[in-house]
Amino acid sequence: xxxxxxxxxxxxxxxxxxxxxxxxxxxxxxxxxxxxxxxxxxxxxxxxxxxxxxxxxxxxxxxxxxxxxxxxxxxxxxxxxxxxxxxxxxxxxxxxxxxxxxxxxxxxxxxxxxxxxxxxxxxxxxxxxxxxxxxxxxxxxxxxxxxxxxxxxxxxxxxxxxxxxxxxxxxxxxxxxxxxxxxxxxxxxxxxxxxxxxxxxxxxxxxxxxxxxxxxxxxxxxxxxxxxxxxxxxxxxxxxxxxxxxxxxxxxxxxxxxxxxxxxxxxxxxxxxxxxxxxxxxxxxxxxxxxxxxxxxxxxxxxxxxxxxxxxxxxxxxxxxxxxxxxxxxxxxxxxxxxxxxxxxxxxxxxxxxxxxxxxxxxxxxxxxxxxxxxxxxxxxxxxxxxxxxxxxxxxxxxxx
Numbered sequence: 001x002x003x004x005x006x007x008x009x010x011x012x013x014x015x016x017x018x019x020x021x022x023x024x025x026x027x028x029x030x031x032x033x034x035x036x037x038x039x040x041x042x043x044x045x046x047x048x049x050x051x052x053x054x055x056x057x058x059x060x061x062x063x064x065x066x067x068x069x070x071x072x073x074x075x076x077x078x079x080x081x082x083x084x085x086x087x088x089x090x091x092x093x094x095x096x097x098x099x100x101x102x103x104x105x106x107x108x109x110x111x112x113x114x115x116x117x118x119x120x121x122x123x124x125x126x127x128x129x130x131x132x133x134x135x136x137x138x139x140x141x142x143x144x145x146x147x148x149x150x151x152x153x154x155x156x157x158x159x160x161x162x163x164x165x166x167x168x169x170x171x172x173x174x175x176x177x178x179x180x181x182x183x184x185x186x187x188x189x190x191x192x193x194x195x196x197x198x199x200x201x202x203x204x205x206x207x208x209x210x211x212x213x214x215x216x217x218x219x220x221x222x223x224x225x226x227x228x229x230x231x232x233x234x235x236x237x238x239x240x241x242x243x244x245x246x247x248x249x250x251x252x253x254x255x256x257x258x259x260x261x262x263x264x265x266x267x268x269x270x271x272x273x274x275x276x277x278x279x280x281x282x283x284x285x286x287x288x289x290x291x292x293x294x295x296x297x298x299x300x301x302x303x304x305x306x307x308x309x310x311x312x313x314x315x316x317x318x319x320x321x322x323x324x325x326x327x328x329x330x331x332x333x334x335x336x337x338x339x340x341x342x343x344x345x346x347x348x349x350x351x352x353x354x355x356x357x358x359x360x361x362x363x364x365x366x367x368x369x370x371x372x373x374x375x376x377x378x379x380x381x382x383x384x385x386x387x388x389x390x391x392x393x394x395x396x397x398x399x400x401x
Contacts, residue, residue, distance in 0.1 A: 038283070041283060042281065047290075050277065050337070052339060053340055053341060054340065060320070060321075060322055065326075066326075066327060066344070068327070069343040069344070071330065071391045071396070073377075073391040073395075074128065074390045075346075076128040076129070077385060077386070078092075078378070079122060079130070079133050081107065084110075087108075087354035087356055088107060088111050088112055088354075088383055089386055090365060092367060092379060093105070094367060094376050094388065096376070097150070097157045100125055101124040102123055103122050103123075103130065103378055104136070104149075104159060108356075110355075112167075112357050112358035113357070114168045115140065115142050115169040116166075117144035117166070119136040119145045120134060121133070134189075136190060137193075142166060142172050143169070143174070144163075144164060144165070145162065145163055147161060148162050148202040149206075150205060151206045153206070156182060156183065157182070159183070159190055160178065160205075160206075161179045162201045162202065164176040164201070165222070175221070176220075176221020177195045178196050178202055179193045179194065180193065180238055181193050194239070196241075197239065198221070199221045200218055200229060201220065202216045202218045203217050203219065204255060206234060207257070207258075209286050210285050211284075212235065213232050213233055213285065214235065215232050216231040217231075217246070217257055218231065226250070227249040227250075228245070228248065228252045230243070230246055246267075247289055248291060251271055252270075252271060253269060254302075254303040255268070255269055258307060258336065263285075264281065265281070265282040265285065265286050266279060266281055266306075266336060268304065268306055268316075269292060270303065275298060275322035276294050276299060278292040278294050278295060279292065280292050297331075297339065298321070299318055299320060300320070302318075302364060307368055309370055311393055312334070313334060314333040314335075315375065316331040317330055317345075318330075320342065325361070325363055326348075327344040328344065328366055329344050330342070330375075332399055332400070341399040346389065350362060350363070351382070356383075360383065361382055362381075363381060364379060364380045364382075364383055373394070374391065375393060376388060376390050
């Protein structure tokens with residue numbers, strides 16, 4: 001439970017943030033009345049000043065991250081890794097569809113990105129009691145599958161998966177592809193896969209941009225630190241995309257984006273030096289983006305997830321401790337730019353049971369999905385177990401009281 005003494009008093013981050021919020025709301029109103037679209041951008045210093053939690057030191061190394069307030073949530077285990085079969089479990093995703101919850105992840109025999117890495121999923125009626133894992137992709141003897149989220153499109157659902165070369169098996173000579181598996185509600189299982197993009201790895205789930213296109217941020221299918229890319233389209237057909245390079249080649253990883261109230265977009269990325277989130281801005285529904293700006297938001301060099309909630313708040317699921325993926329926290333913003341509150345979802349020290357490539361302690365690659373007044377968060381623990389914690393939206397909103 002959150003201690004009232006640890007919740008900072010409500011206040012704006014400063015006059016600049018107040019003017020920016022007013023401008024965002026004014027831009028929304030202008031668009032609604034048919035005026036010319038707002039093309040103004042916040043200055044780089046506004047994009048850079050992302051972490052504005054009152055009462056915390058400005059130097060991340062001086063923050064006692066385990067002593068942040070804690071959200072009160074309910075936690076359940078979706079699946080646990082098994083030595084020699086699924087000792088590595090990572091890239092979890094969650095969604096609600098067809099009267100149930102779906103959790104999806106990729107797992108491997110021993111370590112990350114080895115040949116034979118597959119994708120499995122489980123279902124639940126309440127997000128707490130989960131089915132036994134169900135195989136989605138099977139294992140490829142020389143390549144690896146990576147989970148890329150669920151796509152809710154035109155009343156249906158697709159499970160997305162990337163198929164790429166493995167890190168331990170050399171070049172296969174085959175092209176990296178992004179696959180979509182349709183959910184068939186009549187039989188209660190996923191159907192045959194379709195290739196929807198080539199040489200593109202989806203970082204975030206497809207979301208509708210303000211202009212109506214679907215927009216995915218990601219990267220090429222080969223390597224980790226090449227140019228980040230955007231895929232825009234997906235309306236006429238599953239494979240109808242325009243793929244463009246994003247600015248900041250070689251600096252960025254793990255892309256996320258969401259829309260502000262005025263229809264502009266903000267994209268977040270991780271970077272390894274320094275361990276701070278970076279941001280870009282778009283005024284044209286993600287066709288073009290500004291050069292990335294290093295922010296003051298500390299981050300462990302992991303993956304984060306930002307989303308706008310139905311109550312108007314923006315939630316950022318993140319590992320804010322630069323030296324560890326403990327804790328898993330949710331930061332909150334009222335305008336999508338300045339994050340003024342933060343509290344922990346999980347902060348207990350963890351220890352892996354199994355050794356393997358890229359294994360480490362902590363809470364990894366968290367994702368969130370809002371449903372029926374709750375935020376359902378999913379993450380891997382030590383990259384070997386998949387767990388879910390459910391946090392009521394009312395508890396998030398209480399941070400600003």
